[in-house]
Amino acid sequence: MLVYLIRRLGQSLLVIAVMATLVFVAMFAVGDPVDILASPDADQRERDAIAKRLGLDRPLWEQFGLFVWRALHGDLGRSFVYNVPAVDVILQRLPATLELALTGLVFSIAIGIPLGVLAGLKPYSRLGRGIMSGSILGFSLPNFWIGLMLILLFAVELRLLPAGGRGPVVSVLGIPTAAFSLEGLKHLILPALTLALYKSALVIRIAQAGTREVMLQDYIRFARAKGLSRQRIIFVHVLKNIMIPVVTVLGLELGSMIAFAVVTETVFAYPGMGKLLIDSINRLDRPVIVAYLMMTVVIFVIINLIVDLLYAAIDPRVRLAEAKG
Amino acid sequence: MADYVRADEVAIAPEIPEPLPATVSSDRGESLLRRHIDEFLKSPGAVAGLTVLIALALIAVFAPAIAPQNPYDLSKLDIMDNVLKPGERLGSGITAFLGTDDQGRDMLSAIIYGLRISLAVGAISVVIACAIGASVGVLAAYAGGRVESVVMRIVDLQLSFPAILVALVLLAVFGRGVDKVVIALVIVQWAYYARTVRGSALVEKRREYIEAARCLALPKSRVVFRHLLPNCLPPLIVVATVQVAHAIALESTLSFLGVGVPVTEPSLGMLIAHGYNYLLSGKYWISTFPGVALVIAIVAINLVGDRLRDVLNPRLAR
Amino acid sequence: MTPPILTVRDLVVTFGTREGVLTAVNGVSFDLYLGEVLGLVGESGSGKSVTGLAILGLIDPPGQIARGSITLDGAELIGKPEEELRALRGKRLAMIFQDPMTTLNPVLRIDTQMIEAIQAHERVSGKAARERARQALARVGIPSPEERLDAYPHQFSGGMRQRVAIAIALLHRPAVLVADEPTTALDVTIQAQILAEVQSLAAETGTAMLWITHDLSVIAGFADRIAVMYAGRIVETGSVVDVLETPIHPYTAGLIGSVPSRNKRGVPLAQIPGMTPSLAKLPPGCPFSPRCPRATVTCRTTMPAETPFAGARMARCHHPLTGEPLAA
Numbered sequence: 001m002l003v004y005l006i007r008r009l010g011q012s013l014l015v016i017a018v019m020a021t022l023v024f025v026a027m028f029a030v031g032d033p034v035d036i037l038a039s040p041d042a043d044q045r046e047r048d049a050i051a052k053r054l055g056l057d058r059p060l061w062e063q064f065g066l067f068v069w070r071a072l073h074g075d076l077g078r079s080f081v082y083n084v085p086a087v088d089v090i091l092q093r094l095p096a097t098l099e100l101a102l103t104g105l106v107f108s109i110a111i112g113i114p115l116g117v118l119a120g121l122k123p124y125s126r127l128g129r130g131i132m133s134g135s136i137l138g139f140s141l142p143n144f145w146i147g148l149m150l151i152l153l154f155a156v157e158l159r160l161l162p163a164g165g166r167g168p169v170v171s172v173l174g175i176p177t178a179a180f181s182l183e184g185l186k187h188l189i190l191p192a193l194t195l196a197l198y199k200s201a202l203v204i205r206i207a208q209a210g211t212r213e214v215m216l217q218d219y220i221r222f223a224r225a226k227g228l229s230r231q232r233i234i235f236v237h238v239l240k241n242i243m244i245p246v247v248t249v250l251g252l253e254l255g256s257m258i259a260f261a262v263v264t265e266t267v268f269a270y271p272g273m274g275k276l277l278i279d280s281i282n283r284l285d286r287p288v289i290v291a292y293l294m295m296t297v298v299i300f301v302i303i304n305l306i307v308d309l310l311y312a313a314i315d316p317r318v319r320l321a322e323a324k325g
Numbered sequence: 326m327a328d329y330v331r332a333d334e335v336a337i338a339p340e341i342p343e344p345l346p347a348t349v350s351s352d353r354g355e356s357l358l359r360r361h362i363d364e365f366l367k368s369p370g371a372v373a374g375l376t377v378l379i380a381l382a383l384i385a386v387f388a389p390a391i392a393p394q395n396p397y398d399l400s401k402l403d404i405m406d407n408v409l410k411p412g413e414r415l416g417s418g419i420t421a422f423l424g425t426d427d428q429g430r431d432m433l434s435a436i437i438y439g440l441r442i443s444l445a446v447g448a449i450s451v452v453i454a455c456a457i458g459a460s461v462g463v464l465a466a467y468a469g470g471r472v473e474s475v476v477m478r479i480v481d482l483q484l485s486f487p488a489i490l491v492a493l494v495l496l497a498v499f500g501r502g503v504d505k506v507v508i509a510l511v512i513v514q515w516a517y518y519a520r521t522v523r524g525s526a527l528v529e530k531r532r533e534y535i536e537a538a539r540c541l542a543l544p545k546s547r548v549v550f551r552h553l554l555p556n557c558l559p560p561l562i563v564v565a566t567v568q569v570a571h572a573i574a575l576e577s578t579l580s581f582l583g584v585g586v587p588v589t590e591p592s593l594g595m596l597i598a599h600g601y602n603y604l605l606s607g608k609y610w611i612s613t614f615p616g617v618a619l620v621i622a623i624v625a626i627n628l629v630g631d632r633l634r635d636v637l638n639p640r641l642a643r
Numbered sequence: 644m645t646p647p648i649l650t651v652r653d654l655v656v657t658f659g660t661r662e663g664v665l666t667a668v669n670g671v672s673f674d675l676y677l678g679e680v681l682g683l684v685g686e687s688g689s690g691k692s693v694t695g696l697a698i699l700g701l702i703d704p705p706g707q708i709a710r711g712s713i714t715l716d717g718a719e720l721i722g723k724p725e726e727e728l729r730a731l732r733g734k735r736l737a738m739i740f741q742d743p744m745t746t747l748n749p750v751l752r753i754d755t756q757m758i759e760a761i762q763a764h765e766r767v768s769g770k771a772a773r774e775r776a777r778q779a780l781a782r783v784g785i786p787s788p789e790e791r792l793d794a795y796p797h798q799f800s801g802g803m804r805q806r807v808a809i810a811i812a813l814l815h816r817p818a819v820l821v822a823d824e825p826t827t828a829l830d831v832t833i834q835a836q837i838l839a840e841v842q843s844l845a846a847e848t849g850t851a852m853l854w855i856t857h858d859l860s861v862i863a864g865f866a867d868r869i870a871v872m873y874a875g876r877i878v879e880t881g882s883v884v885d886v887l888e889t890p891i892h893p894y895t896a897g898l899i900g901s902v903p904s905r906n907k908r909g910v911p912l913a914q915i916p917g918m919t920p921s922l923a924k925l926p927p928g929c930p931f932s933p934r935c936p937r938a939t940v941t942c943r944t945t946m947p948a949e950t951p952f953a954g955a956r957m958a959r960c961h962h963p964l965t966g967e968p969l970a971a
Contacts, residue, residue: 015482023494025500026494026495026498028495050592136627136631137624137627139576140567140570140571140574140623140624140626140627141620141623142574142577142578142581142594142616142619142620143574143576143578143593144577144578144581145596145597145612145616145619145620147595148601148604148612148613148616149613149616151604151605152609152612153615154466156605156607156609158606163605169349169444227373233537255487256487259486259487259489259490260489262489262490262493262582263489263578263581263582266581266582267601277493278582279585281493281497281584282583289494289497293494296490297486300486304485
């Protein structure tokens, strides 16, 4: 197990290193930051001075070495736009995105499990088929358009919920959050719902398949033979069984929810990391883009690592295969 | 070794006919195809989806003939017509059934032209990604060993990052442009096909007809592309069909985020993004109708893809 | 004689499938008396398990009870509202299943699964229910039951799990226990222990048992009467001694002949030729006729009726091996 752990850790570091190189190289193609920073009427001397200040005049390999060295010390450069460390800019936006992603996660379970179980109990009924067809739509419809239609319906026509932005932020246990006020929650509902649609389609699929499988098991038959009510069988015997795969998959999907927040945050003008990324791309704020990508890569690698290690801990077959290979 | 094999092949080839790959064989193949088509036509939903899809494709192809207005021709646009409600008349006498946008463009025409770009980007990117991914997948499966494990590691690595993020970064690097969107979509998609094809190729590889083809000492490329690949096609077709819908949705998302197609060639996603600002003031049509067109196309493709999966792979049938 | 606790009359259970409607149970009738063990014997696919499930009202679509009558204590069960049936299941009617590895829910603790069975029928506190569960585990011979209550099913062996299932089934001292091959999946030594325990527990609670099995040797020392099923029908019933020593139906004789035993050493084991017919294409006459050494033209065209024989026996055969049918 220790050998596997070390191997797996080494792979993770390799992935981060490869991604860091790719990100660094890619950033060189994203326009010249001097164009943004220098005033339009600046002459060549001023431009050179800016390039020198940013270290852009040095050879590529030297810049890369410097980038790696600083990155190892947690320094991914200063934002051109905000003139503060890029990591700080990201971290400042992180709570908003996490709040959104977690609320989305809760929504996707709240929508996905009941519908999935319902469809799994009656897979051949009109309702069951309808739910499954709906889940295909949830998978394939463009998320941002759904968000726009939600805005149109709830914010513009019905005037029930705000069209965008984040509610008033208060500090709870040192974490700035908007989830503890009515106004904050109101701002959270539509974006979280939009973000949750895709995942709830996924949860519906898993819950439906799980329910169908569990309902055929002998222990359900035995539970019925015990004289248990249908509610008890569904809410205890079935639900407890399907929660395991659902939670596993959603844990894996948390990373992709943070990434997908890029779209949702743009639609709802929600001040999170995703909106920051889009703004930074439009403003060519290189250090912030790099910091965002590096943080996302690290988050993904960590999530994958944890999941792999958990699997290996649970399933001895994985351990053996890896040890041999 | 290679020389010996080639000499052998020459000696044997005239006597023993090359074994025909199962799915492309003349007699059985045709009846199988017939049966698949009959099976497909049994689902009214799938037939409806296919009909809509063909109609949309025709509209896209003949856009210049169908659209009331050429939305790219700025000289035809009149700023006085901007943001008209659906059903109002343009200065040029055309009725704007779906309203106009901020530049006085007839939305119906813009949608027809936008559909053209969206469908084209989706279809072209899938075809290219499919060709690349399938080749890589089948070669990896055939080669096995170190080559396979390295290739599949790369595939796994790429698939562990969400497509939207990868495409976003790529386009941030490439800049805007229809061709660039296609390239980005190919890069984010090829790995799906590589994984799909490799999976089925690993199964097919052990079948007897591959053994037979190998025993005849046919050239490797022939075994791989004429015998192995055609038999991995059914799952690939299913994945590719559904993937067209995903590609279209992804393209529209990227264009909405402002990193996709250029303003001069607005796809459906771009049109939706345009209408975003007007949406809040209740001028719903600029964003809504292109979205409806997008949804119709995506739903139609999914209906077809869903049925194809049932028909081509009874094991997965629901 | 006291009236039977459970009666089944002309039970027909059908399953709608792609190949058409299959009749899994076709006109089955029998009685079960208080304290009695009735062995229901047959090969897989003969409809014996479906009969058991039908008694508890556990036939799910696409299956359905097409007609017939099942009474418990004289009250008709078929057509009873689901809630009333639920109240009977586990209380007056209990069932245990073949595979102990799958009859307990893997993600719920043993105490949860026992307490819910008690509370489904009685308003008792969780604490009292838990105490009853502990006693029930002790009664089926599970060591240190208090600790075992907190365990999950995977921490038990197959035999232990079946004991837990039996403990659960007998919690409410049911009038009837349907046992669907509960020992088939167990080691022979465990099988014998469990049989002995079930027998004494059932005697203690006065529970009548319908013991479903394909294994005649299990039934031989255990049941009072035997009913032999073939292709959805009961082909012979009678007391254990009568049926095993002087079978009337050639199929019963075939089953007995294929059980290995000490006094048949050196003699090749008899086999019934052919296979259990598919329910989708049963022959027109006696379903056993294609495999029967005594079959005649009549057998292939006409279904033999249930015919009473001396000694409270019944058989469906045109050419009985022993005895003369009683005049109706």
